[in-house]
Amino acid sequence: MISAHPNSRIKPQALRPGNKVGIVAPASNIKREALEAGCAGLRQAGYEPFYFDSILDRDLYFAGSIERRARELEDMFVRDDIRAIVCARGGYGSNYLLRGFHSKTLDLKKIAANPKIFVGHSDLTTLQTTFLDHTKLVTFHGPMVCKDFASNDGVDWSSWQNAVSGAAEWEIGEGSGAKPLVAGEAEGILYGGCLSILVAALGTPYDINTAGTILFLEDIAAKPYQIDRMLMQLKLAGKLNNVQGIIFGEMLDCRQAPNQDYTLEEVVLRVVEDLKIPVAFGLRSGHVSRANITLPFGVNARLEVGNSNDVKLKILESATRT
Numbered sequence: 001m002i003s004a005h006p007n008s009r010i011k012p013q014a015l016r017p018g019n020k021v022g023i024v025a026p027a028s029n030i031k032r033e034a035l036e037a038g039c040a041g042l043r044q045a046g047y048e049p050f051y052f053d054s055i056l057d058r059d060l061y062f063a064g065s066i067e068r069r070a071r072e073l074e075d076m077f078v079r080d081d082i083r084a085i086v087c088a089r090g091g092y093g094s095n096y097l098l099r100g101f102h103s104k105t106l107d108l109k110k111i112a113a114n115p116k117i118f119v120g121h122s123d124l125t126t127l128q129t130t131f132l133d134h135t136k137l138v139t140f141h142g143p144m145v146c147k148d149f150a151s152n153d154g155v156d157w158s159s160w161q162n163a164v165s166g167a168a169e170w171e172i173g174e175g176s177g178a179k180p181l182v183a184g185e186a187e188g189i190l191y192g193g194c195l196s197i198l199v200a201a202l203g204t205p206y207d208i209n210t211a212g213t214i215l216f217l218e219d220i221a222a223k224p225y226q227i228d229r230m231l232m233q234l235k236l237a238g239k240l241n242n243v244q245g246i247i248f249g250e251m252l253d254c255r256q257a258p259n260q261d262y263t264l265e266e267v268v269l270r271v272v273e274d275l276k277i278p279v280a281f282g283l284r285s286g287h288v289s290r291a292n293i294t295l296p297f298g299v300n301a302r303l304e305v306g307n308s309n310d311v312k313l314k315i316l317e318s319a320t321r322t
Helices: 033-046 067-077 108-113 122-135 156-163 195-200 226-235 264-275
Strands: 020-024 048-050 082-087 116-119 139-141 170-172 179-182 185-193 213-218 245-251 279-283 293-298 302-304 310-314
Touching: 020 033, 033 048, 033 179, 033 264, 033 310, 067 082, 067 108, 108 122, 116 122, 122 139, 122 185, 156 170, 156 293, 179 264, 179 302, 185 195, 185 245, 195 213, 195 226, 213 302, 213 310, 226 264, 245 264, 245 302, 264 279, 279 302, 279 310
Parallel strands: 020 048, 020 082, 082 116, 116 139, 185 213, 213 245, 245 279
Antiparallel strands: 139 293, 170 310, 179 279, 185 302, 302 310
């Protein structure tokens, strides 16, 4: 369970220029050219990328076998020379690494004993919420290697630097894409990820813990009625009862048809407006059109939603230790 007290959570060491960044593929398979482009982006940012050659393995649509993917991730956590771990891409398959499906799955005790910055989004929500809820490790929702670091405008560098370098207090405000839906102010633990992946965890041993959180929800290419259905599932499961505030992502391509006569904002308001908590929409983290914002999950944050276009997400503590 998530505790509201910051000392109960494990913070990884801060990332500095020159540090080695491990690249992992716990989900879908990747292409060499995208991997090499992402490595070039990491080098340009001042880091030394490292990956195992087996990262290019394929098994159906996965990046190799369950054993390969679990071993790769554990090895990156255990290696002394790796300071941060950034996922190559999402897709599907991270859930196979959770204990209960296969004997060759992740050892969460090893991960808790060797805390590292762990960055990703999309299908990696499975691992991020599991690490936070079951090991108390702060995780990072943000850019991945084969898309964001491979693009000239793929990473929001301000939030990245603040999140991974140990900034004590910082703010995501103007330029984030976020706009108000329901005005208000609230504090809580920043938590969330890809909506469809969060919903898929319900009823499993890796069910999500949303009480006391500022909940971030994002997805891509889901039709409005599907977003509605997933939000209602969270609501009916009691997962929105004690949420302090909600921020939706950019929600790329989440429409029924180009000429639909309603907005996705109207759809989500039908579900969440009666919660009487601040709600914002459009923050550019996860599946995004550009400049992926890094969000540290597991730290205290404050959401301020004004009546105009004023939305601020204030991170109230460092996400890493120096």
